[in-house]
Amino acid sequence: MTSAVATGGERPVVLLLRRTDDRLAAELRSRFRVLNFYESGAPLLSFLAAAAAAAGPDPPRAALVVGGGTIQVNAAFLDAVPSLACVVTTGAGVDHIDLVECARRGVAVAGARRVFSTDVADHAVGLLVDVLRRLSASDRYVRRGLWASRGDYLLGSKLSGKHVGIIGLGSIGSLIAKRLQAFGCTISYNSRRPKDCASYNYFPDVTDLAAASDVLIVACALNDETRHIVDGGVLEALGKDGVIVNIARGRNVDEAELIRVLKEGRIAGAGLDVFEKEPDVPAELLSMDNVVLTAHEAVFTTESNSDLVDLMIANLEAFFSGDPLLTPVLPK
Known part of the structure; x- marks a missing residue:
């Protein structure tokens, strides 16, 4: 995995493909330059391609992706943003991520593991x-x-x-x-x-x-x-x-x-x-x-949401620092 430390002292770019609460949004924006899919109004692949083209010398190398299958991280996703080297998902399950394709391209994946x-x-x-x-x-x-x-x-x-x-x-x-x-x-x-x-x-x-x-x-x-x-x-x-x-x-x-x-x-x-x-x-x-x-809410409590924010930020910071991910997910 290539180190993703930003050049020129700028904050590294993170693609945000998850709706956030105030705390997660604030934590992300205080550390990273966030490109938010849900704020863009664009179709997914168009958003990814535009983000890849607009980032200049520091292209997006990490994405924070919602779990549950709303967004599929597959070959088409990865083709649209070829600079991507890390996907952090907020889901315990990873059926929405093609782990084999990510591994083939050298894209690291981190999950929520036992937070929920x-x-x-x-x-x-x-x-x-x-x-x-x-x-x-x-x-x-x-x-x-x-x-x-x-x-x-x-x-x-x-x-x-x-x-x-x-x-x-x-x-x-x-x-x-x-x-x-x-x-x-x-x-x-x-x-x-x-x-x-x-x-x-x-x-x-x-x-x-x-x-x-x-x-x-x-x-x-x-x-x-x-x-x-x-x-x-x-x-x-x-x-x-x-x-x-x-x-x-x-x-x-x-x-x-x-x-x-x-x-x-x-x-x-x-x-x-x-x-x-x-x-x-x-x-x-x-x-x-x-x-x-119930509305796919078994994972969500005030406490688990706080723990999830901490884990997602820690995984992103580990990636951008060149350290091992805290909760890596590998293909079986």
Whole structure:
């Protein structure tokens, strides 16, 4: 990786491809010359080409990119700004970055790694409790004045004692497992291979995991192998009393099949923080009282956002100083 220290004592150029809060914007502008995609009003590739052409003797060598797939860092992206040598993403997942192409071109990549893990694990458990105990649905029932006219709301189901299957036992999946053990749940998991450090029951097949579980939690990365890893067969295996929670990526679950099994009563409910075509959520899901929906926000708390700003700035400063990135991401 070529050192990216700016010439002539000028602040180095950073391409900003993420909407920012006041603190991140201030931290970036105090250290770097920021070219903001969202302020430009231009199409992505036009913005990149214009930024590359306008930078003069100090072309943009680093980009801060939003996670979640809104912007794809692929060959076309890299072609538009050939001076780029570092991509820092604010996402825990990196399915929006072509890591192989970046490595081929010598472009370093840094991710958020475990900044969000605790918050996502908490959110997963919150979604599960909400679905099982019908908290959001009961809240709506009370607010509509139906308690007085119709009596008590439908009973929910207890969390303690449930058999929970987790797809993906990485940092987030492991924290989910630890939390649910405290509720008295029995944990099983699926991953590419058994984890030496895990005492939970391992299932090499996701359908078998679903069949053995009351709850299925999706916590894996998105890649070619895990796209629609939860398909109709897996959902059918989960059964009519089963609940699915997805805090990974929308495309890990076949959304059309999920809607079908929910409509047909073949599973009991779902807690979803992610969707296949965000921010569009299928109308069918919006109308279901046994489905709890959040806006891809499992990662976001006041605390995690502050930690993320610190990490992003530290990675950029390390790059421009010629030091190793704090949270490098390499192709597998």
